[in-house]
Amino acid sequence: xxxxxxxxxxxxxxxxxxxxxxxxxxxxxxxxxxxxxxxxxxxxxxxxxxxxxxxxxxxxxxxxxxxxxxxxxxxxxxxxxxxxxxxxxxxxxxxxxxxxxxxxxxx
Numbered sequence: 001x002x003x004x005x006x007x008x009x010x011x012x013x014x015x016x017x018x019x020x021x022x023x024x025x026x027x028x029x030x031x032x033x034x035x036x037x038x039x040x041x042x043x044x045x046x047x048x049x050x051x052x053x054x055x056x057x058x059x060x061x062x063x064x065x066x067x068x069x070x071x072x073x074x075x076x077x078x079x080x081x082x083x084x085x086x087x088x089x090x091x092x093x094x095x096x097x098x099x100x101x102x103x104x105x106x107x
Contacts, residue, residue, distance in 0.1 A: 004074050005051065011066065017047045026067030034066075044069060054079045 005013070011024040020034060030036040036044065041060045048069065049055055053076035063069045 007070055010070055010073065013051075014044070014047065014066065014069075018044065024066050026065060026070065028066040030063055030065060030069070048073050048076075049079065052079050053077065 007026065014020070015022075015024050018034075018040070022028075022033070028034065030041070030044075034040075038060075041063070044063075045055050045057065045060060051073065053073060055072055055076050059072060063072065
């Protein structure tokens, strides 16, 4: 079972991986504020699945906000594969430097 990361590190991870230069909040709208198209939705799916979960591709169009995506992540089944660690979380590292101890469980 993959331990889920808390919301704030998740938002930071998404912003870095998607090259978004705006602060993210759960209410941030994918289409209206971030201009996410169908290709970017699939990229989001892949980015989140790198955290060790399997998202339902049929739900790609249902995500309206960043919070919807986080909610989908928190209830998604584990992939059972390798888990990409969050960049520089809590150790002074920089985005792009992945370390095994960077993943912090929620709560």
